[in-house]
Amino acid sequence: MALVELGRFDRQEAFMVQGRLEAEGIPSFVFDAGASIADGSWLLIPVRVLVDDEDFAAARKLLENPA
Numbered sequence: 001m002a003l004v005e006l007g008r009f010d011r012q013e014a015f016m017v018q019g020r021l022e023a024e025g026i027p028s029f030v031f032d033a034g035a036s037i038a039d040g041s042w043l044l045i046p047v048r049v050l051v052d053d054e055d056f057a058a059a060r061k062l063l064e065n066p067a
Contacts, residue, residue, distance in 0.1 A: 003029065004053045006060065008046035017049050017063065024062055026055045 006028070009017060014030050021028045031048040051059045 002053045003050040004056050006049045006051050006056065007063070008048055011047050014047035014049050021049075021051065021059055021062065024058075026051060026059050026062070028059070 006021075007017070011033055014033060018028045018030050029050045031050060032045060033047050
């Protein structure tokens with residue numbers, strides 16, 4: 001098992017993606033959400049969403065077909 005990057009999103013979108021994945025039983029992790037929040041540049045820094053490599057295909061499919 002290893003974590004792989006599913007994608008990079010803005011801060012709010014990353015947490016929406018995480019919620020959608022976890023609603024489908026796919027654990028995920030949001031990294032970098034707090035990066036540079038003190039100086040106000042957090043809007044410019046993409047936030048990574050990572051999933052287990054075994055869940056990557058299902059997670060990618062879910063993002064491509066969100067229905």
